[in-house]
Amino acid sequence: MDVPAGADRLLRWAVRAGGGWTFGLAVVALAGAVAELLLPLTLGRAVDAALGGDGGWWPVAACALVALLIVTDTVGDLATGYGAARATERVRVRLLRHLFALDVRQVRRYPVGDLVGRLVAQAADTGQAGNAVVLGVVSLLPPVGSVVALTLLEPVLGLTLLAGLVVLAVLMRAFVADASAAVGAYQRTLGAIAGRLLEASGGARTVAAAATTDREVDRVLTTLPELARHGRHGWQALARASARTAAVAPLLSLAVIAVGGYALSAGWLTPGELVAAVRYAALGAGLGAVVATLNRLVRSRAGAGRVAELLARPATPDGHRPVPAGRGALRLHRVTVRADDGRPILDGVELDVPAGATLAVVGASGAGKSTLAAVAGRLYDPDEGEVLLDGVPLAEWDHAALRTAVGYAFERPVLVGATIHEAVGLALPPGSAAPPAGSAPAGAAVLRATRDAAIADCVARLPDGFRTRTEAAPLSGGEAQRLGLARALAAGRLLILDDATSSLDTATEHRIARAVAGRAGDRTRLIVTHRVATAAAADLVAWLDAGRLRAVGPHRRLWADPAYRAVFTPTDPVATPRGPADATAATPGGPPAPPTGPTAAAGTPAGTPAGTGGKR
Numbered sequence: 180m181d182v183p184a185g186a187d188r189l190l191r192w193a194v195r196a197g198g199g200w201t202f203g204l205a206v207v208a209l210a211g212a213v214a215e216l217l218l219p220l221t222l223g224r225a226v227d228a229a230l231g232g233d234g235g236w237w238p239v240a241a242c243a244l245v246a247l248l249i250v251t252d253t254v255g256d257l258a259t260g261y262g263a264a265r266a267t268e269r270v271r272v273r274l275l276r277h278l279f280a281l282d283v284r285q286v287r288r289y290p291v292g293d294l295v296g297r298l299v300a301q302a303a304d305t306g307q308a309g310n311a312v313v314l315g316v317v318s319l320l321p322p323v324g325s326v327v328a329l330t331l332l333e334p335v336l337g338l339t340l341l342a343g344l345v346v347l348a349v350l351m352r353a354f355v356a357d358a359s360a361a362v363g364a365y366q367r368t369l370g371a372i373a374g375r376l377l378e379a380s381g382g383a384r385t386v387a388a389a390a391t392t393d394r395e396v397d398r399v400l401t402t403l404p405e406l407a408r409h410g411r412h413g414w415q416a417l418a419r420a421s422a423r424t425a426a427v428a429p430l431l432s433l434a435v436i437a438v439g440g441y442a443l444s445a446g447w448l449t450p451g452e453l454v455a456a457v458r459y460a461a462l463g464a465g466l467g468a469v470v471a472t473l474n475r476l477v478r479s480r481a482g483a484g485r486v487a488e489l490l491a492r493p494a495t496p497d498g499h500r501p502v503p504a505g506r507g508a509l510r511l512h513r514v515t516v517r518a519d520d521g522r523p524i525l526d527g528v529e530l531d532v533p534a535g536a537t538l539a540v541v542g543a544s545g546a547g548k549s550t551l552a553a554v555a556g557r558l559y560d561p562d563e564g565e566v567l568l569d570g571v572p573l574a575e576w577d578h579a580a581l582r583t584a585v586g587y588a589f590e591r592p593v594l595v596g597a598t599i600h601e602a603v604g605l606a607l608p609p610g611s612a613a614p615p616a617g618s619a620p621a622g623a624a625v626l627r628a629t630r631d632a633a634i635a636d637c638v639a640r641l642p643d644g645f646r647t648r649t650e651a652a653p654l655s656g657g658e659a660q661r662l663g664l665a666r667a668l669a670a671g672r673l674l675i676l677d678d679a680t681s682s683l684d685t686a687t688e689h690r691i692a693r694a695v696a697g698r699a700g701d702r703t704r705l706i707v708t709h710r711v712a713t714a715a716a717a718d719l720v721a722w723l724d725a726g727r728l729r730a731v732g733p734h735r736r737l738w739a740d741p742a743y744r745a746v747f748t749p750t751d752p753v754a755t756p757r758g759p760a761d762a763t764a765a766t767p768g769g770p771p772a773p774p775t776g777p778t779a780a781a782g783t784p785a786g787t788p789a790g791t792g793g794k795r
C-alpha cells in the first residue's frame with residue numbers, strides 16, 4: 180500500500196504521545212511475556228521435583244508466575260486504553276490546529292466528511308500506534324524465547340521450531356501486504372461516502388423540494404459495493420492469516436513433540452523437560468497474538484498515512500513585522516489567483532483603495548468578486564503578486580494582528596462559538612467582549628455590535644438571549660447574516676463584506692449601511708455587491724469581468740458604459756435604470772451619500788480611463 184512518507188514519522192510521534200501509559204504498557208507486557216516464558220520451565224521443574232518425591236519451591240514459583248500473569252494482563256488492558264486515548268487526543272489536536280493553519284483553498288480541496296473521517300476514525304487508528312508497536316514487539320517474545328528455551332533444552336528441538344516459524348513469517352508478510360491495501364482502500368472509500376453524506380445533509384431542503392430522495396441516497400451510497408468489497412478483502416486477509424497459523428501451529432507442535440519423544444527415549448531429556456518442551460512448542464507456534472497485533476499495526480499505519488497526508492500540506496506562514504501605522508490603505512499589486520487546472524480566476528489585478536474609502540466590488544456572477552475579497556484579507560495568498568495593508572504585505576503581518584485589523588462578513592456565515600455571545604464577541608478586542616459581572620446579558624461591545632447590525636432585538640427574543648447556544652438558535656438566513664455582520668463590524672482597519680447583506684430587507688439593509696459607514700474615514704470598506712444602490716453609495720467601484728479588473732472609478736462615471744449597467748440588469752431591459760439618477764433613486768431610504776471619498780484616479784489602473792472599459 181502507498182503510505183505517505185510522513186506516516187512512519189507520525190507513528191513514532193504517536194507512540195511517544197502515549198507518554199507514561201505506553202511506557203507502562205511496555206513494562207507490564209514485557210513482564211507478562213517473561214512470566215509466560217518462565218512458566219513452562221518452572222512447571223517442568225515442578226514435575227521433575229514431584230517425580231523425585233521432592234516438592235520444593237518450584238510449585239510455589241509456578242503459582243507466583245500465574246499471579247504475575249493475571250496482574251500484567253489487567254494493568255496491560257488499562258494502559259492500552261488510557262495510552263491510546265491520550266495519543267488519539269494529541270493527534271486530533273495537532274491535526275485540527277494544522278487544519279486551521281492551512282489556507283482556505285487547501286482545506287476546501289477535501290470534502291468535509293472526508294476531513295471528519297480523518298479527524299475521528301483515522302486519528303483514533305493512529306492513536307493505537309503505541310499499543311500496536313509495544314504489543315507487536317512483545318508478541319514476538321514468546322516465539323523467539325521458545326526457540327531459545329528449546330535450544331537450551333535440546334538444540335534439535337530449537338531448530339525444528341525455528342524452521343516452522345520461518346514458514347509462518349513468510350505467510351505473515353503476505354498478510355500485511357494484503358491487509359494494508361484493503362484497509363487503506365476501505366478508509367478512502369468511507370471518507371468519500373462521508374463527504375457526499377454531509378454534502379447531501381447540507382442540501383436536505385433542496386433534496387426534499389425536488390423529491391429526489393431516492394436518487395440522492397443512491398448517489399451518496401454509490402460506492403457502498405466498493406466499500407463492502409474492500410471490507411471483505413480485509414477480513415478475508417485476516418481470516419486467511421488466522422487459518423494458516425491455525426493449521427501450521429498444531430503441525431509445528433506435533434513435530435516438536437515427536438522430536439521431544441525421541442529425545443526422551445534416547446535419554447537426552449528428562450520427563451519434566453519434555454513437559455516444558457511441549458508447552459514451549461505450543462507457546463512458540465501459537466501466533467494468534469502476532470496476527471492480531473499485526474492487524475492493529477496495519478490499521479494504525481494506514482490511519483497515520485491519511486492523517487500525515489494532511490499534516491504534510493504546508494501551513495500558511497505568519498509574518499512578524501510590527502503592526503504599521505495606518506487606517507486601512509489597501510493595495511493589490513498584480514494579483515493573480517489560479518484554479519487547480521491553472522485557469523486564472525483573478526488575472527493581474529492592480530488596485531489601490533485609499534484608507535477610509537468604501538470600495539464596491541461588482542461584476543457578473545463568477546467574475547471573481549469573492550476571490551478578490553478572499554485575498555484582500557488573506558483568507559489565502561494569491562498565486563502571483565501581493566496584497567498590502569497600510570504598506571505591509573499581508574504575508575508579513577502577525578496573524579493575530581491581521582485578524583483584529585480585518586473583519587469579514589459573508590453571505591452564509593457560520594457562527595463560531597458556543598453561544599450567541601461568543602459568536603459575536605470572539606472577534607472583538609480581548610476584554611471588551613466580556614460580559615460584566617452579575618446577571619448582565621452581554622458585554623457592552625457585544626451589545627453595541629448587535630445593535631449596529633440590527634440584530635439586538637432578535638437576540639433578546641431568543642430563549643436564553645445572548646446565552647443561547649448557537650446550534651439551538653432558530654435563526655433565519657437574514658438573522659444569521661446580521662450576526663455575522665455584528666462580528667465583522669469590530670474590524671479595526673478593513674471591513675470586508677462579501678454579499679453579506681443579500682438576505683436582508685431594504686429597511687434593515689439601510690440601517691446596517693449606516694453602521695458600516697460609521698467610523699467614516701477611520702477604516703476601509705470593501706463590499707462585494709450585486710446591488711446598484713450599494714455601488715452608487717460607494718466612493719469607488721471595482722468592476723470585475725472574468726477575473727480581470729475592467730475599470731475602477733466612481734459609480735456615476737462608470738454608469739456611462741452600457742456594459743457596466745448590464746452588470747446590474749443584464750436581462751430585463753424594462754427594469755434597466757436610465758442613468759445614475761435612477762441608481763441613486765434605488766437607494767434604500769433615500770439617495771446615497773454622494774461620493775465623498777477619493778477620486779476615480781486614485782483607484783484607476785494607470786493609463787486606463789476610468790469607466791471606459793479599457794482594462795480588459
Ligand SMILES: Nc1ncnc2c1ncn2[C@@H]1O[C@H](COP(=O)(O)OP(=O)(O)OP(=O)(O)O)[C@@H](O)[C@H]1O
Nearest residue numbers: 284518519524542543544545546547548549550551
Ligand atoms: N478553488 C477554486 N477552484 C476552481 N475554481 C474556482 C475556485 N474558486 C472559485 N472558482 C471559480 O472562479 C470563478 C470566480 O469565483 P468567485 O466566487 O470569486 O466569483 P463571484 O464573482 O464572487 O461569483 P458570485 O457573484 O456568483 O458569488 C468562478 O467561476 C468559480 O467557479
